[in-house]
Amino acid sequence: MNREINRQFRLATRPVGDIKESDFEYREEPIKSPQSGEILVRTIYLSLDPTNRIWMSDRPQYMPAVEIGEIMRGVALGVVEESQNQNFKQGDLVSGLLGWQDYSLAEGKTGTSVTRLPDPLPTSLTAFAGPLGFTGCTAYFGLLDIGKPKEGETVVVSAASGAVGSIVGQIAKIKGCRVVGITGSDEKCQWLLEELGFDAAINYTTADLEKAIAQSCPNGIDIYFDNVGGSILDTVLTKINLYARIPLCGLISTYNAKEPVPGPFNYSQILMQRACVQGFIVLDYEPQWSIAITEMAEWINQGKIKYALEIVEGLENAPKAILKLFDGNKKGKLLVKVSEEPD
Amino acid sequence: MNREINRQFRLATRPVGDIKESDFEYREEPIKSPQSGEILVRTIYLSLDPTNRIWMSDRPQYMPAVEIGEIMRGVALGVVEESQNQNFKQGDLVSGLLGWQDYSLAEGKTGTSVTRLPDPLPTSLTAFAGPLGFTGCTAYFGLLDIGKPKEGETVVVSAASGAVGSIVGQIAKIKGCRVVGITGSDEKCQWLLEELGFDAAINYTTADLEKAIAQSCPNGIDIYFDNVGGSILDTVLTKINLYARIPLCGLISTYNAKEPVPGPFNYSQILMQRACVQGFIVLDYEPQWSIAITEMAEWINQGKIKYALEIVEGLENAPKAILKLFDGNKKGKLLVKVSEEPD
Numbered sequence: 146m147n148r149e150i151n152r153q154f155r156l157a158t159r160p161v162g163d164i165k166e167s168d169f170e171y172r173e174e175p176i177k178s179p180q181s182g183e184i185l186v187r188t189i190y191l192s193l194d195p196t197n198r199i200w201m202s203d204r205p206q207y208m209p210a211v212e213i214g215e216i217m218r219g220v221a222l223g224v225v226e227e228s229q230n231q232n233f234k235q236g237d238l239v240s241g242l243l244g245w246q247d248y249s250l251a252e253g254k255t256g257t258s259v260t261r262l263p264d265p266l267p268t269s270l271t272a273f274a275g276p277l278g279f280t281g282c283t284a285y286f287g288l289l290d291i292g293k294p295k296e297g298e299t300v301v302v303s304a305a306s307g308a309v310g311s312i313v314g315q316i317a318k319i320k321g322c323r324v325v326g327i328t329g330s331d332e333k334c335q336w337l338l339e340e341l342g343f344d345a346a347i348n349y350t351t352a353d354l355e356k357a358i359a360q361s362c363p364n365g366i367d368i369y370f371d372n373v374g375g376s377i378l379d380t381v382l383t384k385i386n387l388y389a390r391i392p393l394c395g396l397i398s399t400y401n402a403k404e405p406v407p408g409p410f411n412y413s414q415i416l417m418q419r420a421c422v423q424g425f426i427v428l429d430y431e432p433q434w435s436i437a438i439t440e441m442a443e444w445i446n447q448g449k450i451k452y453a454l455e456i457v458e459g460l461e462n463a464p465k466a467i468l469k470l471f472d473g474n475k476k477g478k479l480l481v482k483v484s485e486e487p488d
Numbered sequence: 489m490n491r492e493i494n495r496q497f498r499l500a501t502r503p504v505g506d507i508k509e510s511d512f513e514y515r516e517e518p519i520k521s522p523q524s525g526e527i528l529v530r531t532i533y534l535s536l537d538p539t540n541r542i543w544m545s546d547r548p549q550y551m552p553a554v555e556i557g558e559i560m561r562g563v564a565l566g567v568v569e570e571s572q573n574q575n576f577k578q579g580d581l582v583s584g585l586l587g588w589q590d591y592s593l594a595e596g597k598t599g600t601s602v603t604r605l606p607d608p609l610p611t612s613l614t615a616f617a618g619p620l621g622f623t624g625c626t627a628y629f630g631l632l633d634i635g636k637p638k639e640g641e642t643v644v645v646s647a648a649s650g651a652v653g654s655i656v657g658q659i660a661k662i663k664g665c666r667v668v669g670i671t672g673s674d675e676k677c678q679w680l681l682e683e684l685g686f687d688a689a690i691n692y693t694t695a696d697l698e699k700a701i702a703q704s705c706p707n708g709i710d711i712y713f714d715n716v717g718g719s720i721l722d723t724v725l726t727k728i729n730l731y732a733r734i735p736l737c738g739l740i741s742t743y744n745a746k747e748p749v750p751g752p753f754n755y756s757q758i759l760m761q762r763a764c765v766q767g768f769i770v771l772d773y774e775p776q777w778s779i780a781i782t783e784m785a786e787w788i789n790q791g792k793i794k795y796a797l798e799i800v801e802g803l804e805n806a807p808k809a810i811l812k813l814f815d816g817n818k819k820g821k822l823l824v825k826v827s828e829e830p831d
Contacts (some may be wrong), residue, residue, distance in 0.1 A: 205726070207760045374755070383548070393759050408751025412717070416736050416767040417550050424759040 151176045152460055154245040156211045160201055162403045163471065166464040168201065169217060169245075176248045179229045183253035186223035188243050190274045191460065191481040193467045194220065194308070195372075198400040207426050217245040217463075220279050222262070222270065224487050229253075236487065238262040240273060245463055247483060260434075267442040270486055275478035276312050276445060276452045277438050283394060283427040284312035284370075285437040289320075290430070291392035291423045292368040296321035299362050301381055304372035305346065306333040306453075308478035309394060312441075313370045314343050315450045322368075325361045327354075327377055329473035336476060341451060350473075354380045365389075373398045375406070382411035389420040401471060453477025494519045495803055497588040499554045503544055505746045506814065509807040511544065512560060512588075519591045522572045526596035529566035531586050533617045534803065534824040536810045537563065537651070538715075541743040550769050560588040560806075563622050565605070565613065567830050572596075579830060581605040583616060588806055590826060603777075610785040613829050618821035619655050619788060619795045620781050626737060626770040627655035627713075628780040632663075633773070634735035634766045635711040639664035642705050644724055647715035648689065649676040649796075651821035652737060655784075656713045657686050658793045665711075668704045670697075670720060672816035679819060684794060693816075697723045716741045718749070725754035732763040744814060796820025 150173045157170035179185045200211045200218050211218050221243035225233050230252050233239070241259030243249045251259045262273055275281060287309075294300055300317040304310045305326025314324045314337065325345045326337040334346035345361035347354065358366075358380060365386035371378055375398030385391075399406040415422060430437075444450040453476045457466040460483045469475045493516045500513035522528045543554045543561050554561050564586035568576050573595050576582070584602030586592045594602045605616055618624060630652075637643055643660040647653045648669025657667045657680065668688045669680040677689035688704035690697065701709075701723060708729040714721055718741030728734075742749040758765060773780075787793040796819045800809040803826045812818045 205757065205760055207762070396756050396759060399756060405753045406755075407753055408755030410748045410750055412749075412751030412755075413739050413742065414548065415765055416739060416769075417548055419550070419767045419769055419772060421767070422758055422765040424762045424764070426759075426762055429762060 149176065150174065151246055151248045153247075154217050154460075154463060156201060156213055156215055156217050158213065159203060160198070160401075163401050164198060164201065164467055166468075169464040171461075177250055179227050179250055180253060181229050183250045183256050184225050184230050184233045184239075184259075185227040186239060186243055186249050186251050186259065187226045188221045188223045188247055188249065188460075188483040189486055190222045190271065190456075191243075191245060191463060191483050192220040192274055192278065192280075193463065193470060193479045193481060194280065195395055195397045195400060195470050197467060198470070202400075207428075218242055219245050221483070222274055222278075223249070223259075233261065237264070238266070238270065238273075238487075240278060245460065247460060263438075268445050271454055271456075271480070272442070272445060272452070274480050275308055275454060276441055276450055279427050280308035280478060281312050281441055282430060282434050282437045284309045284316060285441060286427060286430040286433070287392040287394050287425055288313050288316050288368070288370060291425055292370060292390050294320045294322050294368055297323070298367035299323045299325065299364055300368040300370065301325045301327065301358070301362065301366050302370040302372070303327045303377050303381075304395070304397060305337055305343070306476050307372060310370070310372055311337070311341060311452065311477055312450065315341055315444075317368075318342050319444065319449055323362075323364075325358070333476055336453070349377060355383065358384050368392070370394060371396075374409075375399060379409045379411050382409055382414040385414060385418050385420055387418050389418055391420060391422040393422050393424040397471070454480055456480045456482050458482050492519065493517065494589055494591045496590075497560050497803075497806060499544060499556055499558055499560050501556070502546060503541070503744075506744050507541060507544065507810055509811075512807040514804075520593055522570050522593055523596060524572050526593045526599050527568050527573050527576045527582075527602075528570040529582060529586055529592050529594050529602065530569050531564045531566045531590055531592065531803075531826040532829055533565045533614065533799075534586075534588060534806060534826050535563040535617055535621065535623075536806065536813060536822045536824060537623065538738055538740045538743060538813050540810060541813070545743075550771075561585055562588050564826070565617055565621075566592070566602075576604065581607070581609070581613065581616075581830075583621060588803065590803060606781075611788050614797055614799075614823070615785070615788060615795070617823050618651055618797060619784055619793055622770050623651035623821060624655050624784055625773060625777050625780045627652045627659060628784060629770060629773040629776070630735040630737050630768055631656050631659050631711070631713060634768055635713060635733050637663045637665050637711055640666070641710035642666045642668065642707055643711040643713065644668045644670065644701070644705065644709050645713040645715070646670045646720050646724075647738070647740060648680055648686070649819050650715060653713070653715055654680070654684060654795065654820055655793065658684055658787075660711075661685050662787065662792055666705075666707075668701070676819055679796070692720060698726065701727050711735070713737060714739075717752075718742060722752045722754050725752055725757040728757060728761050728763055730761050732761055734763060734765045736765050736767040740814070797823055799823045799825050801825050
């Protein structure tokens with residue numbers, strides 16, 4: 146990493162269908178100095194998430210789309226290198242929307258706002274890019290606040306070996322639920338069962354999904370934590386119980402679609418079973434994040450929550466790495482290591 | 489009406505697509521005498537409702553389907569003619585699932601359970617077949633408990649001139665909301681605007697729905713009370729506000745479909761706007777019905793809630809009358825008058 150230049154990736158074109166590396170434009174700029182109220186942050190870990198695909202499109206979405214030519218938006222962990230803000234000092238670890246770049250100016254009048262990580266850290270720094278970061282908080286609030294799991298209920302989660310799904314399942318186990326994960330390979334099924342303690346795991350690429358769900362959920366489905374939408378949602382809907390809760394976290398199966406995608410054919414089941422589909426975004430829970438982080442850090446330190454990281458080295462590899470979100474070969478949280486952790 | 493025989497309509501065949509009169513079989517049986525614990529009820533008003541179409545099918549549903557050969561299920565108001573049950577006496581007015589017949593045995597070990605109407609009645613008896621009956625309670629709980637309207641919010645209701653929709657809109661007005669009704673004719677639009685006090689009304693058969701909704705809902709949509717599903721739902725989803733609530737009451741646009749019907753193409757808006765789609769059935773609110781009836785009766789007597797009835801004379805006309813639910817020419821609550829009200 147050259148301390149003199151700030152490497153960046155900007156959005157070059159809006160992807161049509163799958164993301165291509167050429168949708169990003171590489172650029173080098175001088176590192177700026179923080180003005181009054183600002184801080185200069187060096188990016189350590191850049192988080193790659195399915196929601197990045199939404200931001201790259203101009204479809205209706207929950208934040209403004211990234212504009213063409215703008216630095217690609219991304220959640221990242223970083224360290225304060227210089228501070229002109231009394232609330233931050235050099236060496237503070239922070240998280241925020243730092244973007245796909247080596248350095249960013251944050252806070253102040255125009256900079257993105259960041260959150261300081263606890264000092265000392267209760268766990269490793271990387272945990273704050275996964276279970277204690279946006280994806281972990283997404284799992285925590287989506288399951289507990291919307292799903293409202295009760296002991297003995299059956300929870301099904303899609304994209305179960307992903308950054309969110311793997312945490313959802315483990316929290317549901319802590320709450321005494323039967324947990325069934327749907328994922329894309331036998332190896333990931335094994336991980337869910339043997340490492341994370343799921344009660345059942347279904348490889349949707351090979352299973353007869355309807356039969357597999359019926360077998361894995363003999364008492365029906367009380368909570369379906371949906372990360373994917375599409376045909377998995379449709380099949381799950383046929384097995385939901387009365388008053389089922391469906392925290393709607395993501396629809397990754399549809400993000401790369403070139404044509405309008407129909408909603409679930411079994412939409413009427415929401416009526417028949419008096420189910421609740423509730424969309425949510427972790428940003429809505431910002432005032433409560435510290436509650437989640439405190440409790441989840443304990444669970445991690447007690448060994449009740451495990452997590453996997455897939456760390457790609459080097460910012461230069463981010464445009465290629467993001468494709469891993471959609472090819473079904475990733476396990477846990479996908480990160481790009483942009484620079485070294487402080488000692 | 490012959491006091492010696494009990495005319496009945498039984499389900500002859502499950503409709504494919506639209507209901508046909510021949511889906512019902514007419515039969516005459518002797519009137520039975522109530523045994524210990526039972527009451528004999530004479531039907532006065534039989535309610536015809538979109539949900540009847542669901543009961544006639546064998547699709548997954550919220551109650552058992554009506555079996556072939558079984559008396560067609562229907563909500564009705566009646567009067568107790570003979571009682572072998574200490575909780576009921578001759579002349580009591582009751583409501584319940586009395587079915588498509590002149591007389592029924594209720595209560596006891598095997599009879600359907602009925603609810604006694606208040607004595608004296610706070611309003612006309614027919615109000616208990618509409619705004620103070622199942623459809624009115626559906627409107628009340630769906631809007632207030634699920635929709636949670638706040639003053640100044642915008643409420644859109646589909647099938648707005650129907651038995652449920654017309655009440656939803658008026659309750660929303662009482663709660664200080666802007667109310668937009670979607671219905672199927674200019675004449676019904678006029679009724680919504682001039683008689684019921686809606687702020688805007690859209691004839692979906694002639695309007696450019698997207699444009700009309702945009703014009704009628706300059707501040708977006710906070711609550712969409714959905715009775716119909718289909719393309720109207722899809723268009724509404726493009727205009728919902730953050731944290732919108734969508735009480736899912738019915739999907740009448742899909743009930744007669746012969747092929748699987750896709751869910752909304754704009755399903756992802758539920759995620760983007762963090763909206764909530766909550767299916768519900770009025771039966772779930774049974775313990776609270778009396779609260780709704782008391783408050784709604786007051787509103788009716790104060791002139792704040794008006795209602796229309798379309799009363800078809802004679803049980804023999806029920807199989808033809810039910811078609812009116814689906815042809816878009818009905819206003820308010822559809823009833824069959826089976827016998828005379830007591831003096």
